Amino acid sequence: MTPVRNGRHLYNEVPTGFPEPGKTTIQDDSQTIELENVPLNGGILVKTLVVSIDPYMRGRMRDPSVKSYSPPYVIGEPLNNFGVGKVLRSETPKFKSGDHIYGILLFQEYNVVKDLAEFRLLENKEGLPWTVYVGVCGMPGQTAYYAWKEWSAAQKGEVAFVTAAAGPVGATVVQLAKADGCKVIASAGSDEKVAFVSSLGADAAFNYKTTNTSKVLQMEGPINIYWDNVGGETLEAAIEAAQPVSRFIECGMISQYNTKTPYPVKNITSIVSKQLRIYGFLVFSMHGKYREQFYAEMPRRVASGEIKYQEDIVRGLDKVGEAILDVQTGRNKGKKVIIVADD
Amino acid sequence: MTPVRNGRHLYNEVPTGFPEPGKTTIQDDSQTIELENVPLNGGILVKTLVVSIDPYMRGRMRDPSVKSYSPPYVIGEPLNNFGVGKVLRSETPKFKSGDHIYGILLFQEYNVVKDLAEFRLLENKEGLPWTVYVGVCGMPGQTAYYAWKEWSAAQKGEVAFVTAAAGPVGATVVQLAKADGCKVIASAGSDEKVAFVSSLGADAAFNYKTTNTSKVLQMEGPINIYWDNVGGETLEAAIEAAQPVSRFIECGMISQYNTKTPYPVKNITSIVSKQLRIYGFLVFSMHGKYREQFYAEMPRRVASGEIKYQEDIVRGLDKVGEAILDVQTGRNKGKKVIIVADD
CATH class of the missing domain: 3.90.180.10 (Medium-chain alcohol dehydrogenases, catalytic domain)
Structure with missing residues (x-):
């Protein structure tokens, strides 16, 4: 041949x-x-x-x-x-x-x-x-699903702030947070993305390039859960807007990946005074606990249209x-x- | 009268x-x-x-x-x-x-x-x-006891780094960590304090004013548990020396309390890549879970000489x-x- x-x-x-x-x-x-x-x-x-x-x-x-x-x-x-x-x-x-x-x-x-x-x-x-x-039915979906289940401790009526919310992880988190009865503040980097995120049910979606994140959090927060995909200045704003005992799910910090001068987060001491609980994680460490549950559930929820992507x-x-x-x-x-x- | x-x-x-x-x-x-x-x-x-x-x-x-x-x-x-x-x-x-x-x-x-x-x-x-x-039988002892029990997840043979280790919180943590079979690296601010911390059983006690913290951690680490009383540059060094899935117990950041220019921690992205679990806390939130246990146990352990102060x-x-x-x-x-x- x-x-x-x-x-x-x-x-x-x-x-x-x-x-x-x-x-x-x-x-x-x-x-x-x-x-x-x-x-x-x-x-x-x-x-x-x-x-x-x-x-x-x-x-x-x-x-x-x-x-x-x-x-x-x-x-x-x-x-x-x-x-x-x-x-x-x-x-x-x-x-x-x-x-x-x-x-x-x-x-x-x-x-x-x-x-x-x-x-x-x-x-x-x-x-x-x-x-x-x-x-949504692969690694990014697993990332959202595993960590939300493990650490959000979401209570109905709590406020979740989700960054990079139009991406496959963020968009899934937005929908899981809404399913758990949270108010969702969500940031994305273009008006088109914001429209998509709103269509997923986010209560306050905004374009972080044209709208000041801290001001949005001041108006729509304070927050109980922060899903971090971006780090840097946004992480600082989230700390500022956090209620006591907020959960910070640290999934990624893309704002810091392509720079040699990391953003100096200035309110780190609030980790103590606000009793923040911060969970850095990598999805592959969590397969043992959640993978089979994920495959049993997620493709079905996606096929039914309940979870959009x-x-x-x-x-x-x-x-x-x-x-x-x-x-x-x-x-x-x-x-x-x-x-x-x-x- | x-x-x-x-x-x-x-x-x-x-x-x-x-x-x-x-x-x-x-x-x-x-x-x-x-x-x-x-x-x-x-x-x-x-x-x-x-x-x-x-x-x-x-x-x-x-x-x-x-x-x-x-x-x-x-x-x-x-x-x-x-x-x-x-x-x-x-x-x-x-x-x-x-x-x-x-x-x-x-x-x-x-x-x-x-x-x-x-x-x-x-x-x-x-x-x-x-x-x-x-x-040791009051608020500082409670601080050490509650949070160590709640978050250290200490395994025999793991390495704990304790800062402000001659203080009442740090000194108690050093002894709890040793009792759990950890290797303990401990920092304090004078040779006299270091001698005290060594007398408590710390394996590698050092004066952070005369010895470089990062170098000590490089030699004696990597670490699995960080007890933070100081924040700032030491927190940065601890992140650098942390094994994956290390636990950071954020008790205080005294290096940052008397300054208007917070130290810019440069390796925050490692929270994600090292899957750090960071627990900010205030002792009074934890009385409900641990206070009676503490009073039943700590005065006895102190009176017997098991816990020194x-x-x-x-x-x-x-x-x-x-x-x-x-x-x-x-x-x-x-x-x-x-x-x-x-x-």
Whole structure:
């Protein structure tokens, strides 16, 4: 059989500020693969359908000497992240040809995967689009669902402030908070995003680029729960607006990822005086407690329309660099997904 | 009967930096009281034996328009804080003449107290000095005991870093951590304090004024538990030295109380990447859960010598101003206590 192209998107150099398409990462279409003969050594051959573009990927674009929770990307190698693939050939009883799987895939058109421990079979009885399984029914949805359940301690009538509320994590949190009877204040970075967030039920959605966050919190707060996706000045405003014994769920701090001069939060002593409870977390530490519950519940709630989502879909691995930059700058409109191939 | 002097220590003006004895607070010996005739209106007449000088008092010396957890001191009125008194006369069945009580007393030689809800009878079957009941067996001991039980989640072999470790809270935490099998790194502000902390069993006690905290943590850490009494640069160093899922118990930030330019902690994003769990708290919110357990246990452990303590005792209400400044600057040697009168 003729070899076919196995296009890849490679990590090329460590960025200092924002990642640059074509410089930080580059497309490489020089490799080929023989789909019928490539040795699997007990693994599977996967056709990549969807890969996810997430904010945390910026943290993997670092000097490998810097330790962090996720391994750094390796220069000259393909990027990798959560994706959905279709099994073309299998040498393991765990998956069979035609199955759809979810796990960390290399950013290339075809993957031979041997270590299958972290891969999950997607039954998708609900017939959802595969892209959803890297968004509201994948890692971002898990992030929202696990941590809200674990730490929000939400009481009916409490006020939750959700940042980056148009993103896949924030939008899910907004809906979970509303389902728990909270008043929701929600920030996003464009009027279009704000409209989406309002459509999810947020009580006070605002564009933080044109409206002062502290003033909104003063008017609509004080708050009991803060869902932090952004850090920096917004975290400071949330501390200022926090009621005693507020819960701060620290999911991310994207305002601080692309700068060398961190914002100096000036009211840290309020952590004591306001008795704040601050929970930094990474979703993968919480799979053991919540994953099965999540998969039993979330695809059903999404399919029924109870939980809404918004996607920003781009076709082709060569668009990865631009997509990563979009997510870091907030130009994306909903969950950024790359469709690599049709099913 | 002849009236007797009722000396008082008054709050005189809002300090901008460190409180100044004779300026921020002043002694006033102009008042008298008729011990046999003063009307009690259903309350008690108390002879003040001991009053406590604590770091948090600085927070009460503020412009009254600034909200915080504890009421501001009122200019021209006596200071107040935890103390031990002896009941001279009583018009309530709750206490009888000769009883010793613990609660918030005005800084004056005699108090007529009507609202007794928050006062506690001290039985003191162990025969401890009364000063101990404002220290290791009072609010500071409760602070250490409650929060360590609630949040340390200490595992044998874990590393705890305790700041202001020669103070009554820190010293108690050091001993609770050792009792739970932790390795204890402990900082204090003089070689004499360090010697005391070492005598409590701390494994790596150091003088933070002459030894670099980050270097100590690098050598003796990483840490799993941080007991914060100081905030600022030390908090930053603790974040840097923290293992994933470390617990930060935020008890106080004394390095930040007397400055208008808060230290800009630069590694706040590590709260997410290291999954830090940060617990700000105030001891009085936790009485319901732990107080009876504390009184059943702590005086006994102190009397047996299992839990050690150190006091810095001064005689006379006129020494309050200097004592407050000592505690804010760290010049005190152990729990600062004013003995107002002998039993």
